[in-house]
Amino acid sequence: MSETPLLDQIPDGPWPSFVKEIRKTAELQEKAIAEGKEVKMPGCAKALLKQLERSYKDKKTHWKHGGIVSVVGYGGGVIGRYSDLGEELPEVHHFHTIRVNQPAGWFYTTKALRQFMDVWEKWGSGLLNMHGSTGDFVLLGTRSEYLQPMFEEMMQMDPPFDIGGSGSDLRTPSACMGPALCEFACYDTLQLCYDLTMEYQNELHRPMWPYKFKFKLSGCPNDCVAAKARSDFAIIGTWKDDIQIDRDAVKEYAKFMDIQKEVVDLCPTKCMTWDENRKSLEIDNRNCVRCMHCINKMPKALKPGKVRGATICIGAKAPCVEGAIIGWVAIPFIPADKLFERIKEIVEPLWEWWDDEGKFRERIGEFLWRKGMGQFLRVIGEKADVRMIKHPRTNPFMYFEKKELRPSKIVEELEKRGMRFKSLDREEEEI
Amino acid sequence: MQQKEKPPWWKTDFGPPYFKDLMHPVLKKNYGKWAYHEVIRPGVIKRVAESGDTVYVVRFGTPRLISIYTVRDLCDIADKYCDGYLRWTSRHNVEFILTDESKIDDLIKEVEEKTGFPCGGTWDATSGKYGLSNIIHTQGWVHCHTPAIDASGIVKAVMDELYEYFVEMKLPALCRISLACCANMCGAVHASDISIVGIHRTPPLVDDDAVRRMCELPTTAASCPNAAIKVKAKEKTLEVDGEKCMFCGNCYTMCPGMPLFDPENDGAAILCAGKVSDARHPPELSKVVVPWLPNEPPRWPSVVEAVKKIFLAWANNAKKHERMVEFIERIGWERFFDLAGLEFSWHLIDDFRVPPFMYASYRVGTQFRW
Amino acid sequence: MAEITYTEEEKQKVLEKLDQKTWKIKDLAKILRMNKKVVQKIVMDLIDEGKATYWSSGSTTYYATPRYVEEYEKKRAEG
Numbered sequence: 001m002s003e004t005p006l007l008d009q010i011p012d013g014p015w016p017s018f019v020k021e022i023r024k025t026a027e028l029q030e031k032a033i034a035e036g037k038e039v040k041m042p043g044c045a046k047a048l049l050k051q052l053e054r055s056y057k058d059k060k061t062h063w064k065h066g067g068i069v070s071v072v073g074y075g076g077g078v079i080g081r082y083s084d085l086g087e088e089l090p091e092v093h094h095f096h097t098i099r100v101n102q103p104a105g106w107f108y109t110t111k112a113l114r115q116f117m118d119v120w121e122k123w124g125s126g127l128l129n130m131h132g133s134t135g136d137f138v139l140l141g142t143r144s145e146y147l148q149p150m151f152e153e154m155m156q157m158d159p160p161f162d163i164g165g166s167g168s169d170l171r172t173p174s175a176c177m178g179p180a181l182c183e184f185a186c187y188d189t190l191q192l193c194y195d196l197t198m199e200y201q202n203e204l205h206r207p208m209w210p211y212k213f214k215f216k217l218s219g220c221p222n223d224c225v226a227a228k229a230r231s232d233f234a235i236i237g238t239w240k241d242d243i244q245i246d247r248d249a250v251k252e253y254a255k256f257m258d259i260q261k262e263v264v265d266l267c268p269t270k271c272m273t274w275d276e277n278r279k280s281l282e283i284d285n286r287n288c289v290r291c292m293h294c295i296n297k298m299p300k301a302l303k304p305g306k307v308r309g310a311t312i313c314i315g316a317k318a319p320c321v322e323g324a325i326i327g328w329v330a331i332p333f334i335p336a337d338k339l340f341e342r343i344k345e346i347v348e349p350l351w352e353w354w355d356d357e358g359k360f361r362e363r364i365g366e367f368l369w370r371k372g373m374g375q376f377l378r379v380i381g382e383k384a385d386v387r388m389i390k391h392p393r394t395n396p397f398m399y400f401e402k403k404e405l406r407p408s409k410i411v412e413e414l415e416k417r418g419m420r421f422k423s424l425d426r427e428e429e430e431i
Numbered sequence: 432m433q434q435k436e437k438p439p440w441w442k443t444d445f446g447p448p449y450f451k452d453l454m455h456p457v458l459k460k461n462y463g464k465w466a467y468h469e470v471i472r473p474g475v476i477k478r479v480a481e482s483g484d485t486v487y488v489v490r491f492g493t494p495r496l497i498s499i500y501t502v503r504d505l506c507d508i509a510d511k512y513c514d515g516y517l518r519w520t521s522r523h524n525v526e527f528i529l530t531d532e533s534k535i536d537d538l539i540k541e542v543e544e545k546t547g548f549p550c551g552g553t554w555d556a557t558s559g560k561y562g563l564s565n566i567i568h569t570q571g572w573v574h575c576h577t578p579a580i581d582a583s584g585i586v587k588a589v590m591d592e593l594y595e596y597f598v599e600m601k602l603p604a605l606c607r608i609s610l611a612c613c614a615n616m617c618g619a620v621h622a623s624d625i626s627i628v629g630i631h632r633t634p635p636l637v638d639d640d641a642v643r644r645m646c647e648l649p650t651t652a653a654s655c656p657n658a659a660i661k662v663k664a665k666e667k668t669l670e671v672d673g674e675k676c677m678f679c680g681n682c683y684t685m686c687p688g689m690p691l692f693d694p695e696n697d698g699a700a701i702l703c704a705g706k707v708s709d710a711r712h713p714p715e716l717s718k719v720v721v722p723w724l725p726n727e728p729p730r731w732p733s734v735v736e737a738v739k740k741i742f743l744a745w746a747n748n749a750k751k752h753e754r755m756v757e758f759i760e761r762i763g764w765e766r767f768f769d770l771a772g773l774e775f776s777w778h779l780i781d782d783f784r785v786p787p788f789m790y791a792s793y794r795v796g797t798q799f800r801w
Numbered sequence: 802m803a804e805i806t807y808t809e810e811e812k813q814k815v816l817e818k819l820d821q822k823t824w825k826i827k828d829l830a831k832i833l834r835m836n837k838k839v840v841q842k843i844v845m846d847l848i849d850e851g852k853a854t855y856w857s858s859g860s861t862t863y864y865a866t867p868r869y870v871e872e873y874e875k876k877r878a879e880g
Contacts, residue, residue, distance in 0.1 A: 013591030167862035230619035318616035328793035
């Protein structure tokens with residue numbers, strides 16, 4: 001009888017099967033050993049299947065967390081895993097993860113990948129995730145003593161690959177394919193992702209903050225990497241001037257597309273009009289909110305404007321602890337050629353503030369809820385902009401700055417008595 | 432431990448390879464100068480540059496967890512058809528970039544034969560024909576220590592059922608399905624058309640003996656976001672305040688003596704009607720529509736059935752370009768629960784925390800006027 | 802910014818604490834009644850010297866001595 005009767009039912013059906021991938025690894029790794037290749041984790045793919053079968057039977061995980069991060073000099077990028085079935089399945093007793101910093105846009109040469117597969121065949125399980133949720137290239141399963149040699153092999157590859165982030169550090173930034181393949185990219189997502197990653201190597205490799213911090217970069221508001229939902233600092237391409245329009249190309253689309261119904265009627269601000277007789281599309285650009293629908297529909301005819309840059313949305317995160325957040329507008333527009341410098345000017349004081357006053361496991365979004373947008377804007381040196389909100393506040397409980405209060409006998413007397421209240425010293429916040 | 436002399440090749444903080452060094456020459460040449468794209472058939476996107484250069488991006492769904500031997504197979508194919516270049520997408524798909532249109536059929540045949548990865552996962556806004564993309568997901572029982580459900584197994588069962596929508600383009604609009612095996616959501620699935628989220632329903636069952644042997648008491652207590660863990664100094668163990676526990680598993684991460692697994696009570700919640708794109712409708716969080724379904728390995732029939740009900744209620748009734756949230760806003764939640772055949776219960780009315788008023792007034796997304 | 806300096810004695814105090822359990826910089830600074838920036842600098846220097854190391858919960862990161870972490874990990878692996 002099969003040792004894995006439950007897992008045997010997984011490969012049924014047309015979608016590619018992860019069980020098949022694990023089995024293939026087990027089989028071919030054995031073959032590699034028979035051919036005399038050096039394999040440090042023999043039998044682990046088979047043992048992983050046994051452990052997984054047990055999970056399918058018990059309806060629970062059999063992994064425990066470990067906290068090793070033992071690559072010399074780094075504090076992140078390795079995640080410890082131990083099996084709670086270690087005695088039965090010694091091959092997967094230690095089964096740690098290595099996060100590898102992926103190339104921006106997930107572009108690879110076969111040469112780079114083959115080198116990687118060779119060293120991972122030797123030092124690890126032969127299993128990986130292409131890719132993990134944050135965007136890293138994830139190596140699944142090795143022992144503590146192989147972490148360092150694996151990393152040393154990575155250093156010597158051509159091109160070399162570095163380790164990504166984990167723990168309370170800057171997580172590996174990731175970006176959409178942007179200008180490499182897409183006509184919608186409003187700034188160079190890949191170059192900016194690379195530049196930020198290189199600039200903040202220390203923050204990426206040596207965790208020291210209250211919690212994690214993520215940059216994600218999308219070239220347009222379609223947001224193909226879901227930056228708005230999952231990055232503390234989302235950089236979303238947009239533009240300021242008029243949508244570029246090729247009127248002949250619009251006429252071509254009109255031959256097979258109901259432009260009134262499928263484009264104009266679906267515009268969220270109804271800023272477009274279609275003249276069916278003249279086959280002419282007019283856009284009231286002052287009223288356009290750059291949602292991308294019309295551009296998605298007619299990529300040959302419509303393009304983002306020429307004054308391009310990005311909107312910064314801040315604070316996105318998953319539900320633990322205070323609830324899920326989609327990032328909100330922190331800076332409506334930074335021109336494309338100023339992005340790197342301006343982002344540096346913003347995040348560095350922001351990190352310092354959050355590091356000083358953030359609570360343990362408090363993401364930037366929750367931190368800003370606690371501290372307020374007023375103080376945030378003072379820290380990053382930006383002016384308030386009505387584009388940051390859907391509507392102004394509905395309560396009148398505002399704290400003014402001291403300089404906004406008129407000098408008065410009452411204020412003088414309150415200060416003399418040592419009475420403290422928020423409007424007296426706006427910057428000094430309570431804990 | 433690092434006192435010994437470093438070899439000459441030693442380096443740290445060197446970062447990822449420069450992306451342009453790993454990019455096909457035709458992409459480098461036309462970088463930032465693409466004119467338009469069109470989807471010529473499911474899984475194949477034709478991209479035309481201002482220079483007239485044309486590439487065909489051919490997309491295949493993968494199970495995310497793959498073997499080095501499969502990557503080598505993919506490399507062989509990329510060497511044969513694409514001059515040794517390939518890329519992955521943010522949703523676990525692999526893409527081959529062809530410059531010769533006549534090779535498309537051979538490439539697809541070879542990938543499907545060698546790896547079993549299906550060609551598809553694309554959509555074409557122009558014609559209003561949309562395919563289902565791959566399900567982004569987390570580790571589950573394959574490699575995670577706090578999951579309430581498996582990840583890969585459920586994804587496999589759901590995608591087997593929805594396979595035809597991946598390989599064809601017959602949906603009214605974009606549909607993003609995602610799965611996170613616990614509420615910490617390392618996948619952040621909270622703004623998807625449909626999301627499957629693992630939830631625990633019981634607090635950790637303290638194993639005093641394991642706590643004594645393996646755990647730092649104050650550090651474990653401090654790891655609780657809700658201050659629900661008390662140190663019992665005399666007994667050298669920990670106590671959980673069940674009233675405060677939100678079943679997040681942080682304490683188990685710090686201390687293996689705090690397991691919070693209950694095979695009979697862990698399970699999946701299903702959320703829907705979220706999105707991240709600003710197209711037409713601004714981004715929005717997903718909402719819980721099924722509070723809990725049990726773990727039923729290996730094929731999770733209840734989860735598959737619920738996802739399919741939600742999916743079909745939308746796919747069969749939405750107008751062209753109408754995503755889940757737009758569809759439900761038009762017909763109303765009351766009608767949606769009827770259409771999908773879902774039961775509305777008290778669990779679905781939020782009672783977790785007082786919602787932050789100020790956040791409700793913040794603008795999400797990038798839809799605003801200059 | 803001025804160079805952060807500290808005494809050998811302060812460094813020794815930090816090292817002693819790091820050998821007892823895993824710490825966050827903030828808590829370490831609090832219990833030693835020292836400036837957070839100074840403690841951070843000391844811990845970073847100790848890590849460079851191989852006398853301190855990281856321990857990570859995956860989402861958050863702590864510091865201790867390699868001796869302590871090795872022992873702690875051994876206990877966790879063995880269960």
